Amino acid sequence: xxxxxxxxxxxxxxxxxxxxxxxxxxxxxxxxxxxxxxxxxxxxxxxxxxxxxxxxxxxxxxxxxxxxxxxxxxxxxxxxxxxxxxxxxxxxxxxxxxxxxxxxxxxxxxxxxxxxxxxxxxxxxxxxxxxxxxxxxxxxxxxxxxxxxxxxxxxxxxxxxxxxxxxxxxxxxxxxxxxxxxxxxxxxxxxxxxxxxxxxxxxxxxxxxxxxxxxxxxxxxxxxxxxxxxxxxxxxxxxxxxxxxxxxxxxxxxxxxxxxxxxxxxxxxxxxxxxxxx
DNA sequence: TGCCAGGCTTCAC
DNA sequence: GTGAAGCATGGC
Numbered sequence: 137x138x139x140x141x142x143x144x145x146x147x148x149x150x151x152x153x154x155x156x157x158x159x160x161x162x163x164x165x166x167x168x169x170x171x172x173x174x175x176x177x178x179x180x181x182x183x184x185x186x187x188x189x190x191x192x193x194x195x196x197x198x199x200x201x202x203x204x205x206x207x208x209x210x211x212x213x214x215x216x217x218x219x220x221x222x223x224x225x226x227x228x229x230x231x232x233x234x235x236x237x238x239x240x241x242x243x244x245x246x247x248x249x250x251x252x253x254x255x256x257x258x259x260x261x262x263x264x265x266x267x268x269x270x271x272x273x274x275x276x277x278x279x280x281x282x283x284x285x286x287x288x289x290x291x292x293x294x295x296x297x298x299x300x301x302x303x304x305x306x307x308x309x310x311x312x313x314x315x316x317x318x319x320x321x322x323x324x325x326x327x328x329x330x331x332x333x334x335x336x337x338x339x340x341x342x343x344x345x346x347x348x349x350x351x352x353x354x355x356x357x358x359x360x361x362x363x364x365x366x367x368x369x370x371x372x373x374x375x376x377x378x379x380x381x382x383x384x385x386x387x388x389x390x391x392x393x394x395x396x397x398x399x400x401x402x403x404x405x406x407x408x409x410x411x412x413x414x
Numbered sequence: 415t416g417c418c419a420g421g422c423t424t425c426a427c
Numbered sequence: 428g429t430g431a432a433g434c435a436t437g438g439c
Contacts, residue, residue: 153420256421262437263420308435313422350422371420403420 137193137200138180143214144189145237146177152238152404154360156251156264157271161282169271171244172287173203174280187215189237194281209239217394227381228398231405238404240397241360246321246328247288248361249343252353253313262306269305273297295322313348320346336364359396366392368399373406 146166150158158168165178180190193200205211221232250270255263267288274293275286294302295318302311320326331342339362343354355369368388370378378386391398 252420253422255419257419257434258421258436259419259438261419261439265437303435306436308437309422309433310435348422352421356420369420373420407420 137195137197138190139193139200140188140190141210142187142189143218143237144191144208144210144239146179146189146191148235148237148404149208149239149241151408152235152400153260153407154356154400155241155243156260156267157288159264167280167282167285169278169285169287170203170207172276172278173199174278174285175204176280176282206242209242212239214239214397217397220391220394221398222387222390225387227377228402232398232401234408235401235404238400240363240365240400242363243360244288245332245357245361246291248357249317249328249346249349250288250294250314252356252360253317253346253348254307254310255356256310256348256350256353266306270294270302270307273301273305291318291321291328294318310348313346317346317348332362336366339364340367359399365394365396367396369396371403373403374399377402377406 147160149155150160150166155168157170158166160166161176165176167174167176176194178192178194180192182189193204195204218232218236221228223229251263251267254266258266268286271286271288273289274297275289278285278287294314297315299311299315302315307314317326321328326346331339334342336358339358340351340354343349343357344351349357352369352371355367358364358367359369368386388395
């Protein structure tokens with residue numbers, strides 16, 4: 137069905153580094169696997185005067201409403217967020233303009249936890265490869281028009297793998313972290329969904345109690361898996377931006393409630409241009 | 415081919 | 428509490 141809305145640039149979202157299971161296909165369409173769901177999106181057009189993107193979503197209205205509107209955060213007004221940017225902050229203004237069309241996805245907490253444990257000291261293409269291997273190894277098979285795809289494996293599935301199998305996914309030294317996290321979640325000791333009720337600080341502490349989860353990984357899981365929009369993950373790109381552009385500190389208070397969204401614009405801008413802007 | 419990747423743990427000091 | 432070494436492997 138045809139979907140038309142502002143601030144939905146599927147190409148930028150695919151390349152934004154927040155989700156690892158979204159890909160551009162050879163026919164110019166995009167696919168995404170989310171829980172047991174698969175979606176193909178074909179960009180149709182963009183109207184510069186209205187800022188409206190038109191896309192063909194390969195799903196019915198019920199699935200759009202129940203699955204994809206929440207996933208793509210389609211009820212949030214990003215134009216409003218963008219309008220809140222301090223116009224004297226030339227760097228942030230430029231970053232937001234560059235990344236306009238990115239949205240913060242509402243992804244599965246368990247998948248985010250494992251994905252970002254994998255992410256440490258890996259490039260984004262390498263992260264995607266590992267996650268695909270892991271999913272193909274023990275995730276549910278999804279039959280799609282574009283071939284077989286695999287859902288991200290449940291905790292019990294990963295907990296049931298031998299560490300040797302995990303290493304076949306190219307996880308390296310992270311294999312033991314993932315094995316341990318999966319066992320703690322599968323056993324019920326670590327309630328990866330239940331901790332969503334905790335306030336930010338306690339949620340972060342809880343996540344960091346897992347081996348292989350430091351502050352940066354916890355912040356990514358919080359932002360992309362638990363929708364904690366004040367979470368502001370600082371990786372090498374963000375650190376560079378903060379050091380160069382905000383020597384006296386980033387004005388978090390100005391963007392209270394959605395700082396993580398600003399973080400995502402900055403990350404995309406820094407990484408995509410691969411340039412240090414002075 | 416060598417370098418680096420959306421960092422973390424461990425261990426000095 | 429802070430800083431530096433070591434880490435497995437894939438992608439460019």
